[in-house]
Amino acid sequence: MAVFNTQIMNWSEQAEQMIGKAVKGMDRIVDTNQWKVIEAFQKHRVSDYHFAGSTGYAYNDRGREVLEDVYAEVFGSEAALVRPHFASGTHTIATALFGILRPGDELLYITGRPYDTLHKVIGKPGDGKGSLADFGITYQEASLTEDGQVDWEQVASLMNEKTRVIGIQRSRGYDWRSSFTIDHIEEMVRRIREYRQDLIIFVDNCYGEFTETREPTEVGVDIMAGSLIKNPGGGIAETGGYICGKREYVELASYRLTAPGIGGEVGAMLGTTRGIYQGLYMAPTIVGQALKGSIYAAAMFEVAGFNSKPGWSEQRTDLIQAVSFKDEHQLIAFVQGIQRAAAVDSHVVPEPWDMPGYEHPVIMAAGTFIQGGSLELSADAPIREPYIGYMQGGLTFSHVKLGVLMALQTMMERNLL
Numbered sequence: 001m002a003v004f005n006t007q008i009m010n011w012s013e014q015a016e017q018m019i020g021k022a023v024k025g026m027d028r029i030v031d032t033n034q035w036k037v038i039e040a041f042q043k044h045r046v047s048d049y050h051f052a053g054s055t056g057y058a059y060n061d062r063g064r065e066v067l068e069d070v071y072a073e074v075f076g077s078e079a080a081l082v083r084p085h086f087a088s089g090t091h092t093i094a095t096a097l098f099g100i101l102r103p104g105d106e107l108l109y110i111t112g113r114p115y116d117t118l119h120k121v122i123g124k125p126g127d128g129k130g131s132l133a134d135f136g137i138t139y140q141e142a143s144l145t146e147d148g149q150v151d152w153e154q155v156a157s158l159m160n161e162k163t164r165v166i167g168i169q170r171s172r173g174y175d176w177r178s179s180f181t182i183d184h185i186e187e188m189v190r191r192i193r194e195y196r197q198d199l200i201i202f203v204d205n206c207y208g209e210f211t212e213t214r215e216p217t218e219v220g221v222d223i224m225a226g227s228l229i230k231n232p233g234g235g236i237a238e239t240g241g242y243i244c245g246k247r248e249y250v251e252l253a254s255y256r257l258t259a260p261g262i263g264g265e266v267g268a269m270l271g272t273t274r275g276i277y278q279g280l281y282m283a284p285t286i287v288g289q290a291l292k293g294s295i296y297a298a299a300m301f302e303v304a305g306f307n308s309k310p311g312w313s314e315q316r317t318d319l320i321q322a323v324s325f326k327d328e329h330q331l332i333a334f335v336q337g338i339q340r341a342a343a344v345d346s347h348v349v350p351e352p353w354d355m356p357g358y359e360h361p362v363i364m365a366a367g368t369f370i371q372g373g374s375l376e377l378s379a380d381a382p383i384r385e386p387y388i389g390y391m392q393g394g395l396t397f398s399h400v401k402l403g404v405l406m407a408l409q410t411m412m413e414r415n416l417l
Contacts, residue, residue, distance in 0.1 A: 004405050005412055008304075012405060015299035019312055023292050026316075032213045033284035040073035041281065051274035058268040067277060068264070071232075074280070076218035077244040081254050081264050082228075084272040086241030088372070089206045089227035090117040090357065096225045096243050097121070097165065099253035100200055103136035105164035110155050110188065111180065112144045114204065115173040116382070117357035138162060148177035152191060165200045166192055170216065171207040171318040174382055174390065178310060179318040182212050186219035193220070200249065206230055207318040207374070207392060210287040223249040229373040231319065234282030235395045236275050238370055286375060287319070290393050293377070293400025294321040297391060300404050304417065319375070319392040330416045331387040335365045337410030338379040338391065341403040342367020352383045360384045377403050 004012075050063035058064065064082075071080035086092040101107060107122070114122075122139045123131020132139065142154040168188060172179045180188075185203065192199055203216040203224040209231035216224050223245030228237040243253045254263035298312035298321055307324040310316065325331040332352070339350050345367045352361035360382040368376040377394040381387070394400035411417045 004409050008405055008408050008412065011300055011303045011408070012401070014303050015296060015312075018299045018303075019295050022295050022313055026288050026291050026295070029211070029213055029291075030284050030288035033210045033287075036213075037074055037281055037284060040070045041277075043073060044069045046070065046277065051277060053271035053273060054268045055270065056268060057266045059266060061267075061269060063273045063277075064267065064269050067273065070277075070280065071242055071244060075215045075224075075244040077246070077250075079245070079247040079250040081243040081250050081257065082240070082276065083242075083257065083267055084228075084238070084240040084269060084276070085257060085267060086227070087239070088117075089204075089225070089230065089241060090115075090121065092225045092227060092241030092243060093118060093204055093206075094121045095241075095256045096202060096223055096249075096253045097132065097167075098135075099256040100202070100223065100249050101132060101135075101137045101165055104162060106138040106140065106160065106162040107132065107165045107167055108155070108158055108163050109139075109141040109167040109169070110150050110192075111142075111167070111169045112175065112177075113141055113173075114167065114169050115171075115206075116359055118204075119359065120357060144177060150188060150191075156195065159195060163196075163199065165202050167202050167204070168216075168221075169204045171204070172309075172320055172322060174388070176309060176322060176324065176386065176388055178314075179208070179320065181315060181317045182214045182216065182219055185216050185221065189220035207320055210284045211291060211317050211319065217244050222246050223253070228276060228279065229370055230375050231287050232280055232283050233276070233370075233373070233375060234279035234286050235370070235373065235375050236279035236282060238272060238275055240272065240276060286395055289395060289397045290319050290375060290377075290400065291316050292397045293394040293404075294319065294391070296397070296401055297321045297323075297404045300408070304408060321391045323389045323391065325387040325389060328383055328387055329414070330411060331381055331383070331389050332363060333411045333414050333416050334389045334407045335363045335379045335381060337407030338377065338403045339365035339367055340410060341399070341406035342377070343399075344369055358382065379403075379407075 054061040068080040123133035201222045205224040205226040225243045228240035298308045301308045309322045352363040355362045364380040375393045379391040381389045
């Protein structure tokens, strides 16, 4: 094991003693979700011939069709669209939104400003980039209350006859707030249905899959989307995304992925099928490893004198661990320390840069086997006040632990602790 400062190792010992009960509770969630996935595989009679790739138009690709049946089963939805053709979570979310919204409709986000990369998807009138705004789809957002909850009075005041889709971001994004639990989302669905029954409820489920024993589509959400290089890919799926929900809405999204009238009937899997199946099978356990690491990280940073969110004893509903730093120097050292603990590209020193889709310079630690795979240990942060770093993932608890130790060691070496 690397030689870490004695003070840091004492903090680690203290943190591990604190989190024993919380880590054990995570094992129960893993077991429940693992059996849910296995039962879905069994119900749909997954066999090795389903892992074969397809080419060309890929009509009647049984592996792809059964894969989507399994996803729908696992997430308690009517249908699913699971494809390697989705380039990212943002692409998947955009596909869903373009599928269910029409010119003259309005998208209303009730969980505050969404994640930075979605801002240009929403766009502004006349931007000429092909955004929602360019197609005459308007947008509003309701700010959260001071304690990070939905402001229902503001939601009611913003809702109008054009409102078609209600957007919910489950994860915190780049905000210092708690992520929304499934219980929270279930209550949101109930309240929205009291306003209007015809509204389509959409959830950005990125980072949330398998962190609890229920998913948004199991509590009344109409359609949701996520990335396969996050939780459900299990660290194995090399690319792709998924959309789950009511059949009519998933079908509309499929027309945006391919073309109207074609939808999900085509799409060559090109050798990715087995990895996507196996990734889903592995996902509950790997997500559990990452969550245990997040619990440890929260405890370690608390012992070291930092504020983190969620706290180590709080309920987890996504992968992300936010840590508040006093200045950009601490923040940059934290991210660079995570990179130093990587198995891949540990020699690379991350620096802030103007990353496409982001509004401020961003620094990212990404020593991953799959580029951008945030179920693997990674960290990122916009360089802006307040200086908050966001750590997520970890294919093994041990790697997360070592990453946290190296981050603190890096800060200590630079006299920032």
